[in-house]
Amino acid sequence: LSDRLGGVFDRLTKQGALSEEDVAAAMREVRVALLEADVSLPVARSFVKSVTAKATGSAVTKSITPGQQVVKIVHDELIKVLQGEGEPDALRIDNPPAPILMVGLQGSGKTTTTAKLAKRLKDREKKRVLLASLDTNRPAAMEQLAILGQQIGVDTLPIVPGENAVQIAKRAKQQATLGGYDVYMLDTAGRLHIDEVLMDEVQAVRDVANPRETLLVVDGLTGQDAVNVATEFDGKVGISGVVLTRMDGDGRGGAALSMRAVTGKPIRFVGLGEKMDALEAFDAQRVAGRILGMGDIVALVEKAQEVLEVEQAERMMKRFQKGLFNMNDLKGQLEQMMKMGGMQSIMGMMPGMGKMAKQAEAAGFDDKAIKRQIALINSMTKKERANPDLLQASRKKRIAAGAGMEVSELNKLLKMQKQMADTMKKLGKMGKGGMLKQAMR
Numbered sequence: 541l542s543d544r545l546g547g548v549f550d551r552l553t554k555q556g557a558l559s560e561e562d563v564a565a566a567m568r569e570v571r572v573a574l575l576e577a578d579v580s581l582p583v584a585r586s587f588v589k590s591v592t593a594k595a596t597g598s599a600v601t602k603s604i605t606p607g608q609q610v611v612k613i614v615h616d617e618l619i620k621v622l623q624g625e626g627e628p629d630a631l632r633i634d635n636p637p638a639p640i641l642m643v644g645l646q647g648s649g650k651t652t653t654t655a656k657l658a659k660r661l662k663d664r665e666k667k668r669v670l671l672a673s674l675d676t677n678r679p680a681a682m683e684q685l686a687i688l689g690q691q692i693g694v695d696t697l698p699i700v701p702g703e704n705a706v707q708i709a710k711r712a713k714q715q716a717t718l719g720g721y722d723v724y725m726l727d728t729a730g731r732l733h734i735d736e737v738l739m740d741e742v743q744a745v746r747d748v749a750n751p752r753e754t755l756l757v758v759d760g761l762t763g764q765d766a767v768n769v770a771t772e773f774d775g776k777v778g779i780s781g782v783v784l785t786r787m788d789g790d791g792r793g794g795a796a797l798s799m800r801a802v803t804g805k806p807i808r809f810v811g812l813g814e815k816m817d818a819l820e821a822f823d824a825q826r827v828a829g830r831i832l833g834m835g836d837i838v839a840l841v842e843k844a845q846e847v848l849e850v851e852q853a854e855r856m857m858k859r860f861q862k863g864l865f866n867m868n869d870l871k872g873q874l875e876q877m878m879k880m881g882g883m884q885s886i887m888g889m890m891p892g893m894g895k896m897a898k899q900a901e902a903a904g905f906d907d908k909a910i911k912r913q914i915a916l917i918n919s920m921t922k923k924e925r926a927n928p929d930l931l932q933a934s935r936k937k938r939i940a941a942g943a944g945m946e947v948s949e950l951n952k953l954l955k956m957q958k959q960m961a962d963t964m965k966k967l968g969k970m971g972k973g974g975m976l977k978q979a980m981r
């Protein structure tokens with residue numbers, strides 16, 4: 541995709557904002573990429589439409605090409621759709637025993653996923669899990685779950701020949717309650733396609749079990765079909781989440797986007813192989829990269845962001861070289877420190893400043909102290925920030941009171957700003973900026 545987009549974007553002119561034509565040209569390519577990744581046509585269409593509306597007219601940051609800008613917007617939007625909003629990040633498995641109903645087509649990976657998830661709940665959340673196979677159509681299916689259970693050290697409900705799915709579900713509930721299990725998982729019968737009889741059975745099971753979670757297991761390689769399956773199951777049974785299997789294959793993960801967009805249900809896990817630990821929490825960022833055509837796009841986006849930061853830093857450097865270092869600059873530095881979680885900010889990377897950074901750190905220069913200093917700067921007027929020399933006694937009193945602090949604390953801050961401005965001036969003269977520039981690299 542990036543190659544193809546590259547061609548389009550070479551033709552785009554560098555303007556202040558993305559024009560309708562810029563975006564339309566790029567979106568034609570994005571649409572093809574989505575379809576190639578197996579995103580269903582209606583979903584691809586509506587996704588492109590919404591991103592087009594968002595991208596058109598948005599500002600193109602200097603030194604980022606319109607192409608990079610569009611990619612970033614597409615990438616961010618993909619993540620947003622895949623991630624959803626306000627999703628719970630844990631399964632609802634409170635009020636033991638919590639029933640989890642596993643549904644899906646035959647061969648989608650239901651039984652494997654049931655066991656993988658049981659192992660995960662046992663290992664990571666220290667839950668006591670009971671597994672039950674409701675697949676009365678194929679005796680081998682029940683054996684399969686029993687063997688997997690043994691392999692991962694999780695109990696399975698003993699098999700009683702002749703029972704139907706509802707009877708097994710009831711027995712599982714009983715056993716889970718009596719046995720003090722935290723969770724019991726019901727692995728329902730497979731079906732080759734959506735089939736009324738089996739759907740009725742799943743509904744009946746749902747009605748007796750009243751599951752806390754109903755997870756639909758779908759083959760991530762099946763693209764469009766997966767969406768139909770999800771719509772059908774959600775309509776008939778109601779699902780609380782989706783597990784996409786075979787994401788270790790060469791599919792590009794388009795099913796994830798379709799699924800999310802059509803059902804609105806969160807994708808909770810992805811299956812990444814046949815082994816029992818090949819189950820991971822869904823990672824929207826990773827799947828977005830994959831849908832767009834592997835990591836190159838993501839790298840491009842990250843580079844674009846880096847460029848922005850370097851630009852900002854260079855602008856600051858220019859000021860510093862002239863010995864200009866007022867309260868706005870200090871605030872910028874302090875915020876940078878907070879962001880980077882310590883003293884390794886630009887300041888720390890500059891010759892001469894590293895020592896100061898260490899001193900500051902030794903003097904209890906932690907996040908809390910930094911926040912207080914920023915509060916002091918915030919209570920200065922624009923004029924005062926630009927020219928701290930203005931700060932005489934009455935102004936100092938007002939600023940300190942405004943931030944709820946003592947004047948002595950403000951004095952310390954002023955001293956720091958002066959020291960930094962002096963150091964900047966010296967460094968600027970010394971290397972005519974060369975040294976500072978070098979430190980930036």
Ligand code: GDP
Nearest residue numbers: 646647648649650651652785786811812813814
């Ligand atoms: P069910 O009919 O839905 O219960 O499907 P199964 O759990 O029996 O799985 C069918 C086949 O798919 C088995 O051979 C599994 O090992 C395999 N399988 C399941 N999940 C994955 C996965 O995430 N990746 C790969 N590569 N194979 C999987």
Ligand code: MG
Nearest residue numbers: 650651681730
């Ligand atoms: Mg099965």
